[in-house]
């Protein structure tokens with residue numbers, strides 16, 4: 001078969017149309033968001049609690065719609081996913097001396113949230129799905145382990161049935177990080193609704209957005225109550241704000257992670273756009289995947305449940321890490337904005353090997369908590385850049401391509417053509 005001359009060698013580009021930025025919801029901000037925000041401004045009441053009775057709080061409306069959307073009993077809006085994770089951990093009773101298992105491929109915030117909750121992160125391998133490796137979770141459980149924090153990374157579900165079985169066996173809490181997979185499912189059930197709590201992000205680079213924002217969901221009334229208590233130390237949420245505690249563990253000092261009515265208003269409009277955004281990303285991703293899946297030398301990222309992938313990206317493996325950089329550069333020359341994922345020389349806070357502050361156990365005060373916590377039983381938890389070699393090896397063989405929902409089918413076909421062209425020469 002004759003190969004086409006690559007753009008990097010002076011041939012014509014495969015993709016000649018402009019590329020969209022990967023701001024799925026952000027790119028769709030329009031009349032619906034303006035209308036919602038103007039309603040709040042016209043009310044002249046921007047706080048979620050104690051509002052004039054004729055106006056239902058936008059944040060409360062969002063929580064009700066969000067809970068219904070994902071099929072959870074309770075949803076609590078907060079100001080970021082980081083704060084959602086900390087809130088969920090604290091509500092679950094995680095604290096000094098506890099170990100929490102987290103994957104080595106996730107945004108650093110998943111790990112930082114564990115430290116903020118005063119617990120010790122134990123960073124484990126991911127497998128070829130690029131989500132947490134359940135066998136490695138099992139190997140890393142100790143008597144101090146209290147929770148697992150699986151991350152539905154880059155749009156796809158973890159092996160959540162096995163994670164939940166393991167959690168039940170060892171009596172561990174599960175806090176799902178759904179920041180990158182809003183709208184995703186596993187066996188038809190929404191991500192974030194399997195564990196004790198699920199946490200979502202509305203930061204600008206996420207699927208739906210208000211610039212910043214987050215949500216915690218749970219089916220457990222007590223956990224919901226404790227999440228409320230932590231996220232709003234002013235106790236505005238309590239039926240009787242100044243009453244004594246109704247049960248042991250209800251009242252404690254929290255923080256202020258409340259969501260503003262302006263954020264709630266934008267998110268109400270964005271939530272209404274979620275299905276169309278996910279539908280667009282899935283259509284585009286499948287259009288490209290269908291045209292490249294049989295190319296020799298390329299292997300699509302395996303998935304725990306292909307139907308549950310929200311389609312934010314397309315990832316595929318080459319058989320040799322050395323091929324990744326030239327392959328990515330050739331694709332970029334074709335007009336396809338693909339990239340490799342792991343390069344030890346390029347900082348990236350999605351990969352544990354770059355989490356210098358954790359590896360070196362940096363803390364804001366010299367006592368060294370949580371790592372020096374006297375409540376921690378057993379061996380000290382240690383870290384090193386090469387402690388999870390499977391994760392680094394896997395990430396060094398993968399190519400990543402964002403899938404904006406705004407792309408046309410013609411854009412997708414040009415991308416697939418570019419990948420086929422490059423693979424014929426460099427795979």
Ligand SMILES: Cc1ncc(COP(=O)(O)O)c(C=O)c1O
Nearest residue numbers: 080081082107109110179201203
């Ligand atoms: C997997 C994951 N978890 C948590 C977060 C933190 O989200 P936020 O910026 O809303 O705090 C992010 C954000 O990038 C993320 O990608």
